[in-house]
Structures are given as C-alpha cells and as structure tokens.
Amino acid sequence: MLVSEKHGLTAEIESLAEKYGRTREALLPILQEIQMRHGYISEFAQQEIANFLDIHPVEVYGVVTFYAFLSRKPEGRYIVKLCQTIACDLADKEAIARAIERELNIKFGETTQDTKFTLQYINCMGMCDQGPAMLVNDDVYTHLTPHKAVEIIKSYK
Amino acid sequence: MPIMNDTIQFNVGEHRLALEKALKLTPQDIVMEIREAGLKGRGGAGFPTGTKWLLALSAVAEKKFVICNADEGEPGTFKDRVLLDEYTNLVIDGMTIGGYAIQATEGIIYLRGEYKYLLNKLERFLDEKRENNQLGNNILGTGFNFDIKIRLGSGAYVCGEETALIESLEGHRGEARNRPPFPVNTGFMGYPTIVNNVETFASAAIIISKGADWFKKIGISKSYGTKLVSISGDCKKPGVYEVPFGISIRDLLKMVEADEAKAVQVGGASGQCVPESQFDRKISFEDLSTGGSVMIFNKSRDMLHILKNFMEFFVEESCGQCSPCRIGNKKLLEGIELIEQGKCSYTYLNELIELGKSMQLASKCGLGQSSPNPFISILTNFENEVFSTK
Ligand code: SF4
Ligand code: FES
Numbered sequence: 001m002l003v004s005e006k007h008g009l010t011a012e013i014e015s016l017a018e019k020y021g022r023t024r025e026a027l028l029p030i031l032q033e034i035q036m037r038h039g040y041i042s043e044f045a046q047q048e049i050a051n052f053l054d055i056h057p058v059e060v061y062g063v064v065t066f067y068a069f070l071s072r073k074p075e076g077r078y079i080v081k082l083c084q085t086i087a088c089d090l091a092d093k094e095a096i097a098r099a100i101e102r103e104l105n106i107k108f109g110e111t112t113q114d115t116k117f118t119l120q121y122i123n124c125m126g127m128c129d130q131g132p133a134m135l136v137n138d139d140v141y142t143h144l145t146p147h148k149a150v151e152i153i154k155s156y157k
Numbered sequence: 158m159p160i161m162n163d164t165i166q167f168n169v170g171e172h173r174l175a176l177e178k179a180l181k182l183t184p185q186d187i188v189m190e191i192r193e194a195g196l197k198g199r200g201g202a203g204f205p206t207g208t209k210w211l212l213a214l215s216a217v218a219e220k221k222f223v224i225c226n227a228d229e230g231e232p233g234t235f236k237d238r239v240l241l242d243e244y245t246n247l248v249i250d251g252m253t254i255g256g257y258a259i260q261a262t263e264g265i266i267y268l269r270g271e272y273k274y275l276l277n278k279l280e281r282f283l284d285e286k287r288e289n290n291q292l293g294n295n296i297l298g299t300g301f302n303f304d305i306k307i308r309l310g311s312g313a314y315v316c317g318e319e320t321a322l323i324e325s326l327e328g329h330r331g332e333a334r335n336r337p338p339f340p341v342n343t344g345f346m347g348y349p350t351i352v353n354n355v356e357t358f359a360s361a362a363i364i365i366s367k368g369a370d371w372f373k374k375i376g377i378s379k380s381y382g383t384k385l386v387s388i389s390g391d392c393k394k395p396g397v398y399e400v401p402f403g404i405s406i407r408d409l410l411k412m413v414e415a416d417e418a419k420a421v422q423v424g425g426a427s428g429q430c431v432p433e434s435q436f437d438r439k440i441s442f443e444d445l446s447t448g449g450s451v452m453i454f455n456k457s458r459d460m461l462h463i464l465k466n467f468m469e470f471f472v473e474e475s476c477g478q479c480s481p482c483r484i485g486n487k488k489l490l491e492g493i494e495l496i497e498q499g500k501c502s503y504t505y506l507n508e509l510i511e512l513g514k515s516m517q518l519a520s521k522c523g524l525g526q527s528s529p530n531p532f533i534s535i536l537t538n539f540e541n542e543v544f545s546t547k
Contacts, residue, residue: 063329
C-alpha cells in the first residue's frame with residue numbers, strides 16, 4: 001500500500017470513529033463501512049481501527065474473522081452470493097452456480113482476474129419461497145434460472 | 158408480497174391506534190394485558206413475553222433497552238422480512254409499546270445483513286414516525302421519549318440467539334453468553350434489555366389494539382393467537398401465511414396445495430422432520446413448535462441429501478465456542494458421509510444418535526442444543542430410506 005493511501009485510510013477511519021463513536025460498540029458499524037467501501041479490511045485498517053477505539057488489534061481480527069460478510073482479503077467489486085441452503089438447493093441452485101461459473105470462468109470461492117466479481121455461497125437469505133435466490137452486493141434476485149442469472153451478471157459487467 | 162391471508166389478526170388497518178391506546182395505559186397495565194393474552198415469543202423459543210417484560214419493568218436501572226431481533230436466519234423462515242417490509246408500522250409500534258411497558262427510551266433493530274436492501278426504507282419509515290411524533294421526544298404529547306436505531310448484522314446465524322446478538326451489538330464476536338444473568342437484568346451494555354422477535358412485537362401491538370380476550374379467541378389452550386408461517390419447498394403456493402395455532406400439518410399442506418408431500422420440516426434446520434404418518438400433528442407450542450419455518454419435501458426428494466445440507470449448515474454456523482457443538486456437528490456430518498458411502502454400521506449410527514442427544518443437553522446455546530434435531534428425526538423417521546437400503 002502506498003503511503004498516501006495509508007494516510008487516506010487513516011483519515012477515513014478517523015472520520016468513521018467520529019461518526020460512530022470511539023467505543024467498542026462502534027466496531028461493527030466501522031468494519032461494515034470499510035468493508036463496503038474497500039471490499040475488504042486490510043491488516044493496516046485493522047490496526048488503525050484498533051488504535052482509534054483503543055482496543056488490541058487481535059480483538060479487531062477476532063471480529064473480522066467471525067462474520068461471514070467481513071473479509072481480510074480483497075474481493076471483487078461485485079460479490080455474488082448464491083444461497084446454498086435447502087429450499088434453493090432443491091430449486092436447483094447447482095444449475096445456477098454452474099452457469100455463472102462458466103460465464104465468468106472462475107469457481108465459487110474465487111475472484112475474477114479483473115477483480116470485478118467474487119463468487120460465494122451463503123446460507124439461507126430469507127427468500128426460500130422464491131428460490132433459487134442470490135445477492136449481488138446488497139441487491140436481491142429471486143426465481144433464478146441459469147439464463148436469468150447470467151443476464152444479471154452481465155448487467156454488472 | 159404481503160402475507161397471503163392476513164385477515165385473522167394481522168389486518169393492519171385495524172391496529173392503527175395501538176400506540177395511542179397503549180400510551181393511555183400504565184406500563185403495568187400493558188404488561189398485565191400481554192400476560193393475560195398468554196403471548197409467547199414468536200421467534201421459536203416460546204418464552205412468555207409478558208413475564209419477560211415484567212422482569213425488565215421491575216429491574217431498576219438508569220437506562221433500559223428494547224431490542225428487536227430481526228436476524229431471521231433459520232433456514233426456511235422469511236416472515237420477518239415480510240413484516241418489516243409491509244407491516245412496518247405494526248412492528249415499530251410494538252417496539253415502542255414495549256419501550257413504554259418496560260420504561261426504556263432506546264430501541265435497536267438488529268437487522269440481518271442479508272436484508273440490508275430494506276435499510277433505507279426502514280430508515281425513511283422511522284423518520285416519518287418522528288415527524289408524526291410517534292417516535293422521539295414527548296411521543297403524542299404524553300411525555301414519553303423513545304427512539305429507535307437500526308444496526309446491521311454481518312452474516313452469522315448464531316446472532317439470532319439473544320445473548321450472541323447482544324455481544325454482536327457491543328462489537329464482539331457473536332458468541333452466546335452463559336445465562337443467568339438474563340438480558341432482562343444484564344443485557345445490552347449491562348442494562349436491562351428485552352430482546353423480542355419481530356413478530357412478537359407485532360403481536361404485542363395487536364393485543365393492545367384489540368385486547369387480550371379478543372386475541373385469545375383464536376388458537377388452542379396454551380398457544381393463543383395466530384402464527385405467521387413461512388412455507389417453502391414442494392408446493393404450488395409458497396409464501397407467508399397467518400394461521401391459527403393448532404392447525405394440523407395436513408391442513409397446512411392443503412392450503413398451499415402440496416399434493417405429493419412425504420415429509421415436512423417444521424422449525425427450520427434446527428426443527429423436526431415430520432413424516433406422512435404424523436401429518437395430523439399440530440403447529441403449537443405443545444406439539445410442533447416453530448419460529449415459522451415450514452419446508453415441504455415431496456416423494457422424489459432424497460432425505461439423506463436434505464439432512465446433509467442441514468448438517469453442513471450447522472458445521473458452518475457453529476460459533477465454535479463449546480465443544481459439543483463445534484465437534485459434535487462435524488461428527489454428525491461425517492456420519493452422513495459414511496452412510497452415503499454405505500460404510501456406517503448400525504452400532505455407529507446409534508452412537509451418533511446418542512452423541513446428538515448429548516449435544517442437546519451439553520451445548521451452551523440453542524444452536525448446538527437443536528442442531529441434532531434433524532439428524533435424529535430424519536434417521537428415526539426415515540431409517541428405511543436413509544439407512545437400511547444404503
Ligand atoms: S452451542 Fe454452538 S453456537 Fe452455541 S455457543 Fe456452543 S459452539 Fe457456539
Ligand atoms: S433456502 Fe435459499 S433463501 Fe432460504
């Protein structure tokens with residue numbers, strides 16, 4: 001990371017700490033915003049957050065690793081989260097997964113070379129009556145067919 | 158899509174004045190009305206709401222909190238999503254009534270990260286309530302102050318457990334706490350806190366709006382009122398339905414036009430798998446208790462595949478804090494893999510079922526206490542299909 005980028009991140013974290021408060025309860029909202037803006041929470045960011053909240057960095061690390069929606073490694077700009085739980089599974093989420101994998105030429109768990117897309121499975125996302133379902137970042141898509149799923153992916157390209 | 162048949166008790170138009178009515182009563186009156194109605198927690202655990210509120214009301218503290226558990230993560234449940242989206246007023250009024258009843262001034266909605274797309278709409282709604290003086294300072298001129306903020310989850314099923322949820326709100330890993338102390342005494346930031354499910358708050362508003370006697374006209378002996386059920390799987394009309402407590406599985410299946418059902422999973426992944434021979438059993442706290450998840454499997458489905466999907470879910474979602482759950486779920490999943498390969502002996506199967514029973518007793522929180530349920534119920538009720546013929 002460049003020095004200027006680091007300064008930028010520090011300033012950003014400082015302003016988030018102002019916004020949410022320099023207390024422990026502010027940790028998750030701060031992490032969520034950094035995750036949303038940068039696609040991950042770097043070691044440097046974890047250190048800085050720990051400094052501002054006056055807690056040990058390992059506490060921050062512990063929280064980041066606990067939650068499925070927080071990550072320590074860079075992810076794609078668009079995170080495709082396909083539901084793998086039973087209602088969507090029975091509605092043939094496999095076919096959706098294969099179609100998307102072929103389209104992007106990566107497997108689930110991977111990120112495209114241009115860092116545009118990351119493919120992930122998630123557990124039941126509360127759309128079981130309309131499966132198969134997926135999220136692309138925060139947007140919900142339901143009643144997927146392989147064809148429809150690919151069209152959705154394309155619309156983000 | 159709203160609730161498919163919201164005409165029994167959830168008819169929103171009828172409950173507009175719930176908040177106004179509540180604020181004319183004393184907190185004690187409200188708690189008594191809720192107790193009188195026999196309202197039990199709609200999230201699944203079924204703890205009497207009135208008792209919870211009474212304990213929080215009696216607790217002496219400079220601050221108290223109301224938390225709405227909108228971390229609806231049980232596989233097959235989506236009724237809270239519909240409530241938050243389409244019956245927002247009922248939920249918010251229910252929370253405000255809860256705040257008044259226990260004399261709290263702050264409310265928090267813990268919204269699961271998967272529902273983030275509802276966030277803006279909910280924030281706008283809260284603003285509207287503030288403009289209408291139904292939230293904020295001096296609500297409806299009564300001198301009561303109460304406001305609500307929304308906090309997001311980040312993809313952890315275990316945070317649906319109330320103490321894990323509080324840990325998460327406090328900025329920690331969502332690991333369940335030992336109880337006692339209970340949140341009604343030592344909850345969020347150490348203050349007395351009620352944590353209730355979205356539907357429980359809505360039901361509380363309905364009770365205040367219409368009275369305990371009206372509420373109790375529906376349902377059966379210890380399960381009063383109606384339940385929202387989220388129905389998915391093999392049927393023609395999946396969705397959220399309002400049903401009276403005491404409805405049988407058979408009648409549910411008829412309602413959603415599921416003709417070929419061989420099994421119904423009641424209560425989500427952590428619930429019970431009910432075979433056809435038991436379709437006369439009833440949705441109620443006494444018999445088949447559910448937070449609202451009902452999943453239907455037809456005759457073409459492979460029960461072992463379904464069970465495996467559930468156990469993979471628990472292995473992923475276990476917080477890892479206690480060993481019965483952390484290791485037990487892995488062992489059960491490995492057992493399923495052995496069955497798949499035709500390598501599981503009867504003796505070992507029985508050992509696994511015993512292991513499941515130990516997990517139910519020895520796990521620290523609801524996740525590990527209930528995760529063996531599908532394993533035990535599917536292998537007991539479908540032994541022939543799942544085990545004997547492999
Ligand atoms: S039962 Fe499972 S989820 Fe609950 S505390 Fe133990 S390990 Fe964590
Ligand atoms: S099982 Fe996929 S959304 Fe519930």
